[in-house]
Amino acid sequence: MGAQVHGTQEFDAKKRAEVKFSDAAMETVKTIISRYPAGKQKSALLPVLHVAQAEFGGWLSPEVMDYVASVLNIKPIEVFEVASFYTMYNLKPVGKCTLEICQTSSCWLCGAEDIIKYIEKKLGIKVGETTRDGMFTLKVAECLGSCGTAPMMQCGASFHENLTYEKVDAIIEKYKSEGRLRSYTDLDYNNTL
């Protein structure tokens, strides 16, 4: 039943038993839930999914979604239908750094396509793929609200703007040397607005 509910990924009961937020993450989750009136804890779902994705390796496995459902006291399907609707949640494993290059009008006008081609060549992967070492996943994104500083890409919480090939080189080098998971919830970020 679980495997069908969760689309392409298999549900593993053994793995599910091991999924648990760290104390720090659980504190964050409790704070989020406290923002809503009693009984409206489902409202916390989107922010809590962000916390879960950062906590459990950058994607939402069926086990993690099932766990989030239990934390919020809602049905697993309520979690899956939300996780599958919004583009920021990954339902398949991704690399440690997901590079999301904006490709909508203003970014396209300022050369986003060339940036995409450049990164594809540099990393040896196509859009949608992950490098063999599991370090980078390359994605394209629709307008990220950085039109005046185009072209741009997002990685975790950071907006890298006014991109040039040289800047791309430096960013990729930096992420590679740090080698850690980059999440939207990261407290450290880069931006140049």
Added chain:
Amino acid sequence: MGRKLLIHNDKVPGIHTLEVYRAHGGYASVEKALKTMTPDQVTDEVKKSGLRGRGGAGFPTGLKWSFLAKPEGVPRYLVCNADESEPGTFKDRYLMEKIPHALIEGMITSSYALGANTSYIYIRGEYFYVSRILEQAIREAYAAGWLGKNILGTNYSLDLSVQVGGGAYICGEETALLESLEGKRGNPRIKPPFPAVAGLWGCPTVVNNVETIAAVCPIVMMGGEEYAKIGIGKSTGTKLISASGHINKPGVYEIELGVPVEEFIYSEEYCGGIRNGKKLKAVVAGGSSVPILPTELILKTAKGEPRLMTYESLADGGFQTGTMLGSGGFIVMDEDTSIVKNLFTFSRFYHHESCGQCSPCREGTGWMEKILKKFLNGTATEADVDLLWDIQSKIEGKTICPLGEAAAWPVAAAIRHFKHEFLEIARNKKFNDVSHYERLKKKTVA
């Protein structure tokens, strides 16, 4: 220099902190409203100001507030729409990032006017780091007593928090936003009932854009009548414009409504002209969904009058020869730009962002993207132009929310004003797209 009311202090060091913001007159509107005005008096000033929703629709804010149902014993909510996702728009991000307290001050004053004791700022998930900036500012405001119980010793209490979204353009539509705030998929609701009657968790709710809420502060301080003196006719006050594309000085500009479009594009005070000495070809004046206009129609109306940055002047001529102020996402294209390919990026966007609830939008956006793809790979025929026109005409007005229109209008306008570009590709069976590659090469390889 025009007057600035919203981002006049954006370059002040430390303005994102409560201390510096307060030292520059911040939170004065909260003091004035809570200590000397009734909630209805605040609403009256907003009505008198003529302020119109700054998210894109331009609906009079005071009127929207007056629709709010106020049944006894039922909580009311103010929800700030910080989902800014309309391609070409980044003004709210700028305001929240640079001067987060301007939004928080506006939320307190507005919540007081509406009688809301719990309010939310719903911000798009991609702006996660901006939510951190807002949360820090909210913590400061709580610590200083601007939020929480009995603000300034009055009977008024307010709790304010931020919720991040998950990456969905549709959540900028107010009922989809409320669904998302309730932890659901962002499917717009059928209206009526409007949020003013049944909004968040079924309670009366007002949803306002970031810039709209921030504008309430200067309105309370100067009075609605004074505010209404800025601008022209029904376009009162100042407006943040996000300028991007092929201009020398992209960025966020606060203008007094009424600045001529030509001045906005070419003056050093604003966009600074077209970059690389190129000529202007077209402008999308109010975010991706508004009709694109060629040079001659964006600078002057069909009657030959100078086009102004106002709701009315930009709309002059209807969709035949005019456009809309929309969100103020001002995208400028130079003479080398392919209108067809730019349109393709819009149609791809709307296809990606359609929530899938209504078939005309779900199917139509995908179909339009596919046909435009044919133009880019040289397999389109002249009949495909008519097909595109036919599809877009069958989406408008047939969907629950305006995403259908937003997807249809750019297609219609591109064909209306630049049909020859579509036909040329269809006749030559070839699409040439070299200009952007060359442009970027010039910029990056010295």
